[in-house]
Amino acid sequence: MSTSTKAIKAKTPKTKSTKKAINVTTKKLFPYSGSKHKYRAQLQNVVSKLNVKKVSTYIEPFAGSLGSFFHIIEMIEADKIILNDINRKMTNIYQQIQDNPKQVAHAYSKLEDMFQSFLPDGYKTTVPKDKRHLMIDARDFYHSVRDYINDADFTANHAAAMVFVLNHNFNGLYNESKKGRFNGSFNWNAKRINYADMSTLIQQIHEILTTKNVEIYTMDVFELLHQFNDPDTFIYLDPPYIDNTIKYVADGFDLSLHNQMKLVQMTNKYNYVMYSNHHHEAFASFFGDYVNFYRTNKISKNSKKPAEIMAYKINKLSEAVNNADFQQAKVPSAQFTHPMLDSLMDTEQKPANKSIPKSINPSDFTA
DSSP, X not given: OOOOOOOOOOOOOOOOOOSSOOXXXXXXXXXXXXXXXXXXXXXXXXXXXXXXXXXXXXXXXXXXXXXXXXXXXXXXXXXXXXXXXXXHHHHHHHHHHHHOHHHHHHHHHHHHHHHHHTSOTTOOXXXXXXXXXXXXXHHHHHHHHHHHHHHSXXXXXXXXXXXXXXXXXXXXXXXXXXXXXXXXXXXXXXXXXXXXXXXXXXXXXXXXXXXXXXXXXXXXXXXXXXXXXXXXXXXXXXXXXXXXXXXXXXXXXXXXXXXXXXXXXXXXXXXXXXXXXXXXXXXXXHHOEEEEEOOOOSSSSOOOOOOEEEEEEEOOOOSOXXXXXXXXXXXXXXXXXXXXXXXXXXXXXXXXXXXXXXXXXXXXXXX
């Protein structure tokens, strides 16, 4: 239950909408490490090589920030779309935008408004180290919201808090401790994010998720694939890469080459397969067809640009296969039952366990 506290009156920032129309394919809702959002050309080039326009099912088991999804669905029509991620903090964002877009946008604007009231005048980007004492209140507020997403229930408020934290953490890095708590550090950036643009993006994502028969899951990838056996399926696998040192989720996907190969072998039951990772001859050999591309490596301290592989394969199947033909990984399920909340913002939210600075608590961000 929320405790009654005195709310701080925030300054009203200048947030005029940009003149250029924004779109989910050109502007991200938040930065996210490993996202393919800016690789639209590479993704669509590979999709075109599969020569497919319509399928019964599209599956993305590692949906992440949906950066790839928005580009791929421009080229493919699917009767049903399955978006999955093992991280419930992420899937809750999309579930709530699908069900409660106005509540998410409203709660986000409240958080952003309060944050901007703590920003120092005269700075619009990263604040120099010798001036960071001017950002202490903003940093403490960020930590408050970070604590909130680690402790609160999965509601529209939680989704808004996640969008806020991902917009203000360092390099869009999502990282969890061994206890499963998000611990991404503050980015010390004084950029004022435009409310109107964010609201527009949330509404656009809502329309996509509600008009394209999208189902959202939070499951282990192997158990997810054992549920869907229609050969007329397009699947895009973009797992955490091998040799990656970032722990996206405390009990997440095993990054070993053995586990990656076990996963791609399961895709033999689908007609159209795409796969991304660091380039490895095992992946190149399995798929046969692939393209390589390079990007700035923000995750590793190594300044080299490792080659990434975007592999693809067509399996000409007419009938569903038996799952017994594929080895099932013994990984516990973490299935997420989709909540349908009629008036979420009118209900009391579970507060974070840790204290909120400046006499702020989650109830300050509700309608």
